[in-house]
Each structure stands twice: as structure tokens, then as C-alpha cells.
Amino acid sequence: MEEKMPELPEVETVRRGLSALITDKKITKVTLIYPKIIQGDTQTFVKEMTGRTFKEIDRRGKYLLFRLSDGLTMVSHLRMEGKYSVKENNEPLDKHTHVVFDLVDGMQLRYNDVRKFGRMQIVKTGTEVQLSSLQKLGPEPTPETFLIDDFYQELQKKKKVIKTALLDQTIVAGLGNIYVDEVLWMTKIHPETKCFDITYQQAKEMHDNIILELNRAIKAHGTTIFTFSGVNAQIGSFQNELNVYGKKGEPCPRCQTPLEKIVVGQRGTHFCPNCQQLAK
Structure with a gap:
């Protein structure tokens, strides 16, 4: 597990x-x-x-x-x-x-x-x-602190793949495995895409999706998978709204292609092989 x-x-x-x-x-x-x-x-x-x-x-x-x-x-x-x-x-x-x-x-x-x-x-x-x-923490994922131009410039400097870069907390703070998978699916970006290959338009969409997704999850009191609970065992409900995380083999909500799971940077990574194709 x-x-x-x-x-x-x-x-x-x-x-x-x-x-x-x-x-x-x-x-x-x-x-x-x-x-x-x-x-x-x-x-x-x-x-x-x-x-x-x-x-x-x-x-x-x-x-x-x-x-x-x-x-x-x-x-x-x-x-x-x-x-x-x-x-x-x-x-x-x-x-x-x-x-x-x-x-x-x-x-x-x-x-x-x-x-x-x-x-x-x-x-x-x-x-x-x-x-x-x-x-080392990057900016908080809010419109006031997380600026699109800065985000794009930081991506251009990175030789890592995007999944690993978003997890390391230096470009933007707070993202973990679940929300990175969800944001990349929303933005139609393959998790193994090199950061410097991401276009400004993709960076803008990803930036907006990061803020949107985290705010939606906060409203749902987070995602309860395995053992997480809030204060006094409050259970979150955002796990019911996930599109790809933990759904290997299920149809993509957007195109119905079976979702796949690979390992990126030692982390289980869920994506749609049709919607999120790796550029050649």
C-alpha cells in the first residue's frame, strides 16, 4: 500500500x-x-x-x-x-x-x-x-503569492520531469502525490514531461488548476485515503471527486481510455495515456 x-x-x-x-x-x-x-x-x-x-x-x-x-x-x-x-x-x-x-x-x-x-x-x-x-518552500498556491510568470520561469530552469518538480515544494508549496496527479490530468500534461518543455500556455493552465484544485479540496475538508483525518477524526470527502488518483484501469472521465499507473521518482503516478501524451 x-x-x-x-x-x-x-x-x-x-x-x-x-x-x-x-x-x-x-x-x-x-x-x-x-x-x-x-x-x-x-x-x-x-x-x-x-x-x-x-x-x-x-x-x-x-x-x-x-x-x-x-x-x-x-x-x-x-x-x-x-x-x-x-x-x-x-x-x-x-x-x-x-x-x-x-x-x-x-x-x-x-x-x-x-x-x-x-x-x-x-x-x-x-x-x-x-x-x-x-x-526552501516555494510560494503558497494563492493568486496573490503564486505568480504565473515566476512559475513559468522556474519551470524553464528545471531539468526534472514535471511530476518530480511539483512534489519538491520549491516551485510551489503544499502539493503532494494525489494533487499533482490530478492537476496534471486536468492540464493534459504527461507526468514525465520535462519542465523546460512546458509552454507558457500550459504553465498558465497548470497554475490556475493548482489553485482551483487545492481550493476545492479544502472546501471538502481534504482527501481521506488510508488514514488521514482532521481534528477529532473529522473525515474529508474529496476522495469522492478524484479523477485519476487510485483509479488504475478505470475509464478516463474525459475520454474513457483506461487509466494507467507508472512510477515517477519512486512515486506511484496515475494518468491517462490518451489525454496526457508524452511529446516526442
Whole structure:
């Protein structure tokens, strides 16, 4: 079974869910059940988090940024299986709960991670952009920040194939395997097309489709495939609107040709061999 990491719509769904539940809540205690989730000194993390208030939750690409009182930010990456929930403090802990934040109102923010791949780190607000993981991120996929001309120029510089380039987060932030396959199908571009072979018109269509598709997925609370869920196990519904991902052998919704699956850059890749022909 192929891994499915939460992509931008799923992380945005978590951000919105948490914002409604923990904003302006003070942290009274921090319990590290599996300390390796924390990057940096664990004692410093506990000390800095305790007594502070969750003021706001932002997102950058697939990273959650918990803005705390007194100018600190907790940077959180869910990786493959990370999940947050808000529970009453007398509810038993799940066996995969690794970090618990007790809140002043008797609730707990709990971080659950079957694979233990997720990471948290505390930094001064504003310095998170200097972290190597965030430094390389391309623009957010919004009309204001993701500019067509810049996108096209970046593609012209790349020798990679388009599927790999869109996944690496440097041209645009937040895309993962599912949404790249969907966007390339929408734009009728073969996933193994070299970036520098993509025309300006194709780049424009792809740019618009990236913004459109991610916004549609956010409205549907993300795509639940395998294990993803939002806060308190909220399930997304965008999997019901996918055109190609996970549909090998099914007819293309546009031309009825059986969809195919290949491996591109070690990632399972779904496409239509008729609509998305590789230019010779």
C-alpha cells in the first residue's frame, strides 16, 4: 500500500479545526510521552510551552505554525500519520498519543502518531522562516503569492520531469502525490514531461488548476485515503471527486481510455495515456 502524506488541503483542514478549539487557551502542563517527536532540547520545549497561550494557528505549506503568547511559535509537521485531537483530560489516552498539552479549561490537545515520524519545534516567532525545511518552500498556491510568470520561469530552469518538480515544494508549496496527479490530468500534461518543455500556455493552465484544485479540496475538508483525518477524526470527502488518483484501469472521465499507473521518482503516478501524451 502506497504512503499517503497529508497535503496542503488536509493540513489546512487541521489548522481550521484546531483554530476553532484552542485559540486563546492557556497551556498549564506539557507531557512528552515520546520525546523524540520534539526537535531540540526537550526540557526547553516543555518550559517554553508551559504557561503560554495559543493565540493563532497559521500554516506554511504542509507545516502548522502554532503562534503562542510572548513571541514564540511551535512549528509542527504531521509527516505520514500525525493527528491532533482535543479531548477532556479524563478521557483515556490512545496508545499512539505521544505529546499532551493540558489546557486551562480542563481539555487537552493531544498529538497522536502511529509511525512517530511527526516533529515539533519551538522557535521565536518570525525566525521559523530561517529553518532549513521552511526556507526552501516555494510560494503558497494563492493568486496573490503564486505568480504565473515566476512559475513559468522556474519551470524553464528545471531539468526534472514535471511530476518530480511539483512534489519538491520549491516551485510551489503544499502539493503532494494525489494533487499533482490530478492537476496534471486536468492540464493534459504527461507526468514525465520535462519542465523546460512546458509552454507558457500550459504553465498558465497548470497554475490556475493548482489553485482551483487545492481550493476545492479544502472546501471538502481534504482527501481521506488510508488514514488521514482532521481534528477529532473529522473525515474529508474529496476522495469522492478524484479523477485519476487510485483509479488504475478505470475509464478516463474525459475520454474513457483506461487509466494507467507508472512510477515517477519512486512515486506511484496515475494518468491517462490518451489525454496526457508524452511529446516526442
